[in-house]
Each structure stands twice: as structure tokens, then as C-alpha cells.
Amino acid sequence: MSVFVLAKDGRPLMPCSPAKAKHLLKKGLAKVRRRTPFTIQMLVVTKHCTQEVILGVDAGSKTVGLSCGTAAKELFAGEMIPRNDVVEKLSARREFRRARRNRKTRYRQPRFNNRVKSKHKGWLAPSVEVKIQEHITVIRRICRLLPVSKVIIEGAEFDLQLIKAVAEGKPVPQGEDYQKGEMLGYYNVRQYVLWRDGYKCRNCGAHKDVKLRTHHLESRKIGGDAPNNLVTLCGRCHDLFHKGTIQLKARRGSSYRDAAFMGIMRKALISRLRVELNIPAYETRGYITKHTREYQMHLTKSHVNNALAICHGPHGFNDGEKAVVERAAHVYLIKPVRHNNRQLHRATILKGGIRKANQSPKYVKGFRLFDKVRYTGHDCFIWGRRTSGYFAVKTIDGKVIHNSASFKKLNLVERASNYLIA
Numbered sequence: 001m002s003v004f005v006l007a008k009d010g011r012p013l014m015p016c017s018p019a020k021a022k023h024l025l026k027k028g029l030a031k032v033r034r035r036t037p038f039t040i041q042m043l044v045v046t047k048h049c050t051q052e053v054i055l056g057v058d059a060g061s062k063t064v065g066l067s068c069g070t071a072a073k074e075l076f077a078g079e080m081i082p083r084n085d086v087v088e089k090l091s092a093r094r095e096f097r098r099a100r101r102n103r104k105t106r107y108r109q110p111r112f113n114n115r116v117k118s119k120h121k122g123w124l125a126p127s128v129e130v131k132i133q134e135h136i137t138v139i140r141r142i143c144r145l146l147p148v149s150k151v152i153i154e155g156a157e158f159d160l161q162l163i164k165a166v167a168e169g170k171p172v173p174q175g176e177d178y179q180k181g182e183m184l185g186y187y188n189v190r191q192y193v194l195w196r197d198g199y200k201c202r203n204c205g206a207h208k209d210v211k212l213r214t215h216h217l218e219s220r221k222i223g224g225d226a227p228n229n230l231v232t233l234c235g236r237c238h239d240l241f242h243k244g245t246i247q248l249k250a251r252r253g254s255s256y257r258d259a260a261f262m263g264i265m266r267k268a269l270i271s272r273l274r275v276e277l278n279i280p281a282y283e284t285r286g287y288i289t290k291h292t293r294e295y296q297m298h299l300t301k302s303h304v305n306n307a308l309a310i311c312h313g314p315h316g317f318n319d320g321e322k323a324v325v326e327r328a329a330h331v332y333l334i335k336p337v338r339h340n341n342r343q344l345h346r347a348t349i350l351k352g353g354i355r356k357a358n359q360s361p362k363y364v365k366g367f368r369l370f371d372k373v374r375y376t377g378h379d380c381f382i383w384g385r386r387t388s389g390y391f392a393v394k395t396i397d398g399k400v401i402h403n404s405a406s407f408k409k410l411n412l413v414e415r416a417s418n419y420l421i422a
Contacts, residue, residue, distance in 0.1 A: 001329040002075055004039040004145045005030075007046055012147045014050055015075055035414050036372070036421050037076070037332060039145065050147040054317065056310030057153045058289070058303050059135060059269065061258035065303030066138065066334075067310070068146055071317045074325055075146055077304050078332035078421075082134045086127040089338075091221030096347070124268065128261055132269050134336050136276060141419065143279060151273065151281045152315045154289050154306065155266035158259035167254060182227065189225055190214050197232035202250050203241075210234040215241070217252040228253035284315045296320065304331055335396050335420045337370055365389045365407035370416035375405050379413060381420055396422040 002015035016024075021040050024030040033041040051070050058065030064080040101108055117123050124132070139151060161173050161181070186192040193214050200207040215233045216223060223229040231250045233241070240246045266283075273281040293299050293309035296319065308327075312319045345355040362368055364385045371382045375393050380401045384392030389407040394400050 004037055006033055006041040008042050012145055053146050053148050054311045055142055055148045055151045056307040058306040059153055061261045063303050065307035067304055067307035068142055074308060074328040076142060077328040078334055079303050080138050080334040082131045083336050086130050090126060128264050132265055135269055136272060138334060148279055151279055152310050153270060153283055154286060154310055155283050156262045156286055157266060158263055160256050160259060189227055193227055193230045194232055201234040201237055202231045203233055203237040203248060206234045213238045282315045284310055284313060288313055333396050333422050337418060337420060339418055360385055360387055368416050372414040374411040374413050375401055375409060396420050
């Protein structure tokens with residue numbers, strides 16, 4: 001495993017071996033800058049002699065592959081898991097705000113012309129924006145560890161109409177078919193769903209003298225108003241379902257949220273990187289990565305292997321048929337977490353109209369949320385805390401180590417960061 005090295009002025013140098021790092025630390029020529037990944041900083045002035053280092057990024061909505069190295073050796077390998085909780089948290093915030101306005105104000109006029117989309121050109125939904133920022137942040141953090149000379153990103157676009165047509169067994173769209181979506185000729189989603197279901201209840205089949213409703217198979221804040229998330233129910237069946245009396249056999253079809261995100265993100269990510277980074281950024285395609293991975297490097301498909309193939313493809317080192325690389329000893333797992341929790345009170349109102357505070361003190365017994373600690377020989381993170389001094393500790397991938405670990409048995413390893421790494 002390599003040890004990352006920073007110069008005295010903070011610029012990244014080429015990594016060294018653990019034995020070399022131990023020697024520098026013992027002689028007082030360097031100090032420990034970071035534990036994970038282990039990084040030292042020189043205390044004396046050194047030359048900035050570096051090799052060509054390329055960073056390959058396999059962009060994604062659920063997992064991002066990262067590989068950085070020279071033509072002969074992989075220096076850093078990792079996977080990042082972007083946040084997917086933004087939609088749910090924004091929906092919960094919206095519910096709290098609407099409830100509070102209903103309690104505190106008699107009437108609040110709607111302001112339909114005061115929308116952020118009309119005021120800011122290039123605005124993106126927060127759930128998309130946060131993932132783009134996480135891609136950029138993790139790239140910049142790696143560039144602070146290694147002397148990266150080039151960044152290559154694999155972008156992807158998905159033909160959603162073609163994917164839907166193949167999944168449903170319909171003819172492949174051609175030409176003008178792309179202008180004729182499934183809801184062509186209908187006023188709104190509700191009218192289309194009623195027509196699709198034959199104006200009948202999908203549960204009991206009632207269609208005469210009943211009020212039909214469109215029911216969300218997944219909650220609207222998670223599944224949205226897509227037609228495949230809606231079914232027709234009569235008023236009676238709809239009420240019985242929400243009371244828990246009956247169960248529906250209908251299931252939601254495939255979700256194309258991640259594919260849509262990749263289409264939105266591709267151009268925005270590469271354009272922002274070229275503005276924010278002082279390093280050249282290039283874009284490659286999936287079929288090029290696949291050819292390099294399978295026919296030149298003979299690797300199985302994974303996010304890290306894809307990123308390594310991006311480094312050694314035509315836009316990178318372009319090794320050709322002799323792409324033999326020494327792999328990194330450890331694959332880091334990176335997980336971004338929220339910066340703050342601004343919810344002041346819990347949603348449940350106690351007796352007497354008391355609203356219990358939602359936030360604990362920042363530090364409890366010297367520990368805070370997302371601190372990296374050692375508990376019974378395991379390196380884990382604090383995911384929950386109580387003022388009594390007991391903590392919920394988990395690994396970075398969510399495995400529960402203990403739900404009520406005493407502070408007396410915890411040893412601090414690293415202070416909290418917004419990007420957990422293990």
C-alpha cells in the first residue's frame with residue numbers, strides 16, 4: 001500500500017512506500033497529515049519531480065468508480081456512493097413548512113411567478129445538483145493527494161423511449177416516433193391512466209356509478225407522478241387500501257430515474273470541471289471503456305475496473321495490447337453525508353402540545369456525529385448519539401456494530417468529515 005506525500009507548501013508529490021514514510025517520520029522530516037488515506041507532509045523543502053498521473057472516473061448515479069495512477073501502477077482506487085436521500089428530505093421539509101404556515105398564518109397567497117427556474121438559467125433539481133457537486137468534490141480531493149495531470153470521465157446517455165419500447169415489446173421508435181410519447185393526445189397523466197386501465201378499478205373491476213381515483217403505488221415524494229407509478233382504483237378500494245384492509249396485486253414498473261439523471265448530468269459535469277479545475281478534463285464513452293477493459297486488460301466488469309480502463313484507454317495512456325498494470329492494494333469506499341440537520345423539533349407532538357427538540361449537543365462526551373472510532377477492535381462511525389453517552393456505531397456500508405455503545409468503550413480514530421472514507 002502506498003503512502004501519499006505532500007510537499008511543504010501543500011502540493012502533492014509521488015507516493016512512497018510505508019518503509020520510506022516511517023523513516024521520514026522517525027527522522028522528523030515529515031509529519032502525519034491524514035490517517036485515511038494515510039498521508040504525510042514534508043517539513044523540509046523538496047524538489048517537485050513527478051510522473052504523469054491520470055485520473056479515470058466512471059460516473060454514476062448510485063456508484064462512482066475512481067482509479068488514479070501512472071502507466072505502470074495504480075496509485076489510488078475507490079468507489080463513491082452518492083447521496084440518494086435528498087428527494088425524501090426535501091419532501092419532508094416541504095411538509096413541515098406547509099404545516100407550520102397553516103398553523104401560523106391565516107392565508108398565504110400563492111406565488112406562482114416566483115420560481116427559481118425562471119430566475120436562474122441552468123438551474124437543476126437539488127437531487128441532481130448534489131450528485132454533480134459530489135463528483136466534483138471527490139475529484140478535487142484526489143487531485144490534492146496526487147499530482148494529477150489529466151482527468152477522464154465516462155459519460156453516458158440513455159434512450160429512454162427505446163428502453164421502454166423494448167421492455168414493453170413494442171416496435172422500436174423511428175424518426176417522428178420520438179415526438180409521440182405514450183401520453184400523446186391526453187390532457188394530463190390522470191386522463192391517460194384512466195384510459196389505460198379501461199376506466200375500471202384495477203382491484204375490483206367496478207366501472208359504473210363509482211368515482212375513480214388514481215392511486216400512487218409508491219409514495220409521490222419517492223415515486224413521482226409517472227404513469228407506471230399510478231393505477232386506477234374506485235373510491236371504496238382506495239379507502240380500504242389506506243386503512244390496511246386490502247392489498248393490491250399491481251406493482252410498479254421499472255424506474256428510469258438513474259438513467260434520466262445520467263443524461264442530465266453528463267454535459268453539466270464536464271463543463272463545470274473544465275471551469276473549476278486547472279487540470280485538463282476529457283470525456284470518453286462506454287463502448288471505448290468496454291473494449292479496453294475486455295480485450296486489452298482482460299478485466300471483469302466493476303466500477304473500479306471501468307475507471308482503470310478509462311485511464312489506459314485511447315484518451316489516457318493508450319497502452320494498446322500490453323496494458324499490464326500493478327493494482328492498488330486497497331479499494332477505498334467513500335460515502336458523502338449531510339452537512340447539517342436543521343430540523344429543530346420532532347414531528348410527533350407530545351401531551352400538552354410540547355414539541356420535543358430534535359437536535360442534541362454537537363459534542364457528547366467528546367464525540368460528535370460521523371466521528372470515526374474504534375469499538376471492540378472494529379473501525380466504525382458514529383451514526384447516532386444520546387446525551388447519556390451511548391452511541392449507535394456502524395461501518396461505512398451501514399452494517400450495525402452496536403446500537404448502544406458506551407462512550408467509555410470508544411476510542412477516537414478520526415474527527416468527523418462530510419466525506420466518510422474507509
